[in-house]
Amino acid sequence: MKILKNIRLVSFVAFSQMRVRLKQTIIATVGVVFGVTVFIFLLAYVKGLNGYVQEITLEQTPHLRLYNEPEIATQSILDKVSPGTLNYTHHVKPKSVLPNIKDGLQVIQEIRQDNRVTAVSGSVKTQVFYEVGLSLFNGQITGINYTDENALLNLGTKIQEGSFTELNTMPNSLAMASGLAKKINVHSGDKITVTTPKGDYLTMTVAGIFKTGIPEIDIEQCYAGLSTVQKILAVPPSYITNIKIKLYDKDIAFALSEEYKRKYHCSTSDWMKDNALAFENEAMQNMVVYCVAVCLLLVAGFGIYNILNMMIYEKMKEIAILKAMGFSDDDVRGIILIQSFTIGIIGSLLGLLFGFLISYAISLIPYESELFSAINHLPISFNKAFYILGLSFGILTAFFSGYIPARKAARIDPVYIIRG
Amino acid sequence: MEILRVENLNKHFYTPADFWVLKDLCFSIDKGKLTSITGKSGSGKSTLLYLLSTMDTDFEGSIRINGEEIKGRSNKWLSGFRNTHIGFIFQFHYLLPDFTVLQNVMLPALKQGKYTKEQIEHNAMELLTLLNVKSQSAKRASLLSGGQQQRVAIARALINEPAIIIGDEPTGNLDTSNTHVVLDLFRELTTEKGYTILTVTHDDDFARQSDSVIHLIDGEISK
Numbered sequence: 001m002k003i004l005k006n007i008r009l010v011s012f013v014a015f016s017q018m019r020v021r022l023k024q025t026i027i028a029t030v031g032v033v034f035g036v037t038v039f040i041f042l043l044a045y046v047k048g049l050n051g052y053v054q055e056i057t058l059e060q061t062p063h064l065r066l067y068n069e070p071e072i073a074t075q076s077i078l079d080k081v082s083p084g085t086l087n088y089t090h091h092v093k094p095k096s097v098l099p100n101i102k103d104g105l106q107v108i109q110e111i112r113q114d115n116r117v118t119a120v121s122g123s124v125k126t127q128v129f130y131e132v133g134l135s136l137f138n139g140q141i142t143g144i145n146y147t148d149e150n151a152l153l154n155l156g157t158k159i160q161e162g163s164f165t166e167l168n169t170m171p172n173s174l175a176m177a178s179g180l181a182k183k184i185n186v187h188s189g190d191k192i193t194v195t196t197p198k199g200d201y202l203t204m205t206v207a208g209i210f211k212t213g214i215p216e217i218d219i220e221q222c223y224a225g226l227s228t229v230q231k232i233l234a235v236p237p238s239y240i241t242n243i244k245i246k247l248y249d250k251d252i253a254f255a256l257s258e259e260y261k262r263k264y265h266c267s268t269s270d271w272m273k274d275n276a277l278a279f280e281n282e283a284m285q286n287m288v289v290y291c292v293a294v295c296l297l298l299v300a301g302f303g304i305y306n307i308l309n310m311m312i313y314e315k316m317k318e319i320a321i322l323k324a325m326g327f328s329d330d331d332v333r334g335i336i337l338i339q340s341f342t343i344g345i346i347g348s349l350l351g352l353l354f355g356f357l358i359s360y361a362i363s364l365i366p367y368e369s370e371l372f373s374a375i376n377h378l379p380i381s382f383n384k385a386f387y388i389l390g391l392s393f394g395i396l397t398a399f400f401s402g403y404i405p406a407r408k409a410a411r412i413d414p415v416y417i418i419r420g
Numbered sequence: 421m422e423i424l425r426v427e428n429l430n431k432h433f434y435t436p437a438d439f440w441v442l443k444d445l446c447f448s449i450d451k452g453k454l455t456s457i458t459g460k461s462g463s464g465k466s467t468l469l470y471l472l473s474t475m476d477t478d479f480e481g482s483i484r485i486n487g488e489e490i491k492g493r494s495n496k497w498l499s500g501f502r503n504t505h506i507g508f509i510f511q512f513h514y515l516l517p518d519f520t521v522l523q524n525v526m527l528p529a530l531k532q533g534k535y536t537k538e539q540i541e542h543n544a545m546e547l548l549t550l551l552n553v554k555s556q557s558a559k560r561a562s563l564l565s566g567g568q569q570q571r572v573a574i575a576r577a578l579i580n581e582p583a584i585i586i587g588d589e590p591t592g593n594l595d596t597s598n599t600h601v602v603l604d605l606f607r608e609l610t611t612e613k614g615y616t617i618l619t620v621t622h623d624d625d626f627a628r629q630s631d632s633v634i635h636l637i638d639g640e641i642s643k
Contacts (some may be wrong), residue, residue, distance in 0.1 A: 329499070
């Protein structure tokens with residue numbers, strides 16, 4: 001009860017002093033408001049953009065890939081012939097391996113039974129040339145089972161013209177990425193001549209045009225039915241070179257890739273490996289953004305420090321009087337800390353509000369981009385964590401910048417001041 | 421009854437050079453007396469006052485106020501002790517300018533927390549009436565005249581009914597008529613209400629009307 005009374009008295013003194021110094025108090029508060037506002041906005045903007053780019057990238061990346069790759073033999077033939085002796089073999093060449101996954105269809109069936117897997121899709125890739133007039137354009141056709149691939153990469157939402165569904169039903173039909181279609185000037189329904197790696201000519205129908213938003217894909221990718229590509233390559237229907245897998249929990253991708261590698265004797269890769277550069281880049285950007293945001297709050301903190309410090313110099317005599325009247329060192333420290341806390345809390349809350357309003361306003365501005373086909377506004381993140389972070393950083397800054405002046409005030413020697 | 425007892429009190433200043441300010445002082449003050457400390461500037465009277473006020477704790481010897489030894493107490497204990505047992509009146513009145521007159525008087529009692537806010541406000545108003553500044557109670561303290569401010573400061577010193585009131589030249593900054601008002605008030609507080617008052621003064625007239633005088637010469641009490 002007595003402690004409560006004392007807290008009430010100390011806050012009463014603190015607030016009275018702030019009321020008299022309203023202008024300075026407001027200036028200090030505005031500093032915090034500004035810091036927190038920019039903190040929120042910066043995070044919302046950068047993380048929103050990064051998050052969007054990551055999302056579309058991940059959407060086009062399977063969590064797990066199974067494929068076959070020629071590998072350099074770890075043991076030379078000499079080692080097998082005469083073991084136990086020291087053999088030197090220079091320029092070892094990779095062993096000849098078939099690019100297809102052994103028993104591909106069987107593997108797909110098995111993986112589909114795995115309850116950690118959401119979707120699985122087998123595909124065959126081939127290099128081709130598109131013959132347009134007198135020119136040849138390089139390209140790549142991926143043969144897919146559309147239903148499976150759609151479950152995996154959400155292709156249906158990427159279509160711009162025509163549709164994907166003919167891939168399964170109509171032989172020699174293909175879906176082309178928008179960048180490539182623009183380059184060679186074809187539209188859905190057009191016929192196009194394709195030269196296969198074996199030198200054969202094939203006339204194909206463009207069934208649809210799609211756009212993923214990722215430039216590397218949009219400039220060269222084409223999809224065709226699995227059987228169409230198998231026919232181009234002259235291979236049997238069991239020939240599968242790539243198996244893509246989507247998981248319920250993408251964090252187990254690495255562990256699962258090791259498991260499948262042992263089980264099916266093929267090479268594997270996961271989404272982290274496939275996008276290493278993008279993630280590294282994002283981590284760096286995050287670091288810079290957080291540094292800038294924290295610096296802003298630091299500046300606000302110096303503002304609070306300055307104003308409280310000035311006030312203590314001004315109020316030195318009055319602090320001495322309070323002490324002579326029986327206020328303890330703790331009480332005096334409490335007065336200054338309450339003042340900086342109040343500035344911190346009010347400033348931070350207003351900062352959150354303004355940060356939200358600015359972010360919201362920006363998210364309403366129409367924004368057209370060649371790259372981001374799926375959005376017409378800037379992607380702004382409204383993650384709650386930023387707001388919690390902003391609030392705690394704001395209050396913490398205020399607390400620390402108030403602590404030094406508070407300690408100084410507590411140490412004021414009343415005799416020294418009153419004697420003059 | 422003895423309110424204050426000082427035994428073998430010694431005080432040194434060490435900066436810039438060792439200087440022996442107070443030399444082995446011994447004296448005591450009884451309840452209900454008005455005592456003056458006089459002496460030339462530099463004689464150590466202010467230093468003595470701040471030691472007695474418990475704000476300066478760097479001394480050798482013993483100071484007992486209301487039976488409590490001051491030597492070796494923590495800052496926290498001392499501030500509580502000052503709040504309850506000692507009332508201050510300074511030369512330049514030293515009210516808190518951000519607060520009203522009434523709030524200034526109430527603050528030490530609010531700090532003590534012994535009574536409710538309503539009771540404290542009632543007591544403070546009574547004191548302001550006694551000191552004839554009741555009409556000013558709602559004003560900001562910085563707007564009052566010097567004499568009025570000093571009377572408010574006296575009201576503030578009295579609010580917790582302290583064992584001893586310590587004054588640092590309380591009339592030093594006042595004109596003759598206000599000096600008389602304060603002096604009469606001090607006489608009234610000691611004889612009629614039983615307060616004990618100890619003040620440093622330069623004013624001979626003031627010293628003559630005290631019950632006793634401690635005259636310091638170079639840090640020693642002259643007989």
